[in-house]
Amino acid sequence: MRAGIGFDVHPWKEGRKLVLGGVEIPYERGLYGHSDADVLIHAIIDAILGAFGMEDIGTLFPETDEYKGISSMELLKRVRERIPGRVVNVDAVLVLEEPVIRPYKERMRENIARVLGMDKERISIKGKRCEGLGFVGRKEGAAAMAVVLVEEV
8 A cells, every 4th residue: 555645736717617626617717727727636646646656747748739628537547547556545625715616526526436446435525715815815726635545456
């Protein structure tokens, strides 16, 4: 068994879709990035890669035309196909002032579980606010952290 930790951050941008955990969430703006900027999935990917001692997400999927606008769920699928084992559990925190993610958490868990081939009961997603502090509190961006436990084959 091995553990990994992941972290990601993206700034808000007008005219972009907001995608978190593979769920498109109605909101006035989205997160900016080379892919769909799904900050939650990016943190989970880095946690998985770290647990297996592999390169990080930016090295594995560089900012080239091949990955421009790609779904982060597709990136997660590609990571799942490369790892020498399985993900046992995921514990993640989304840090953003708004929107409230509670209505979408179950779908996020289902999406992640489906791609990773695991029971959604082994996935935890929590939403936290920064109460007006820092770049998240000023609504300049969003962040996510994830810890995973993996089992090598």
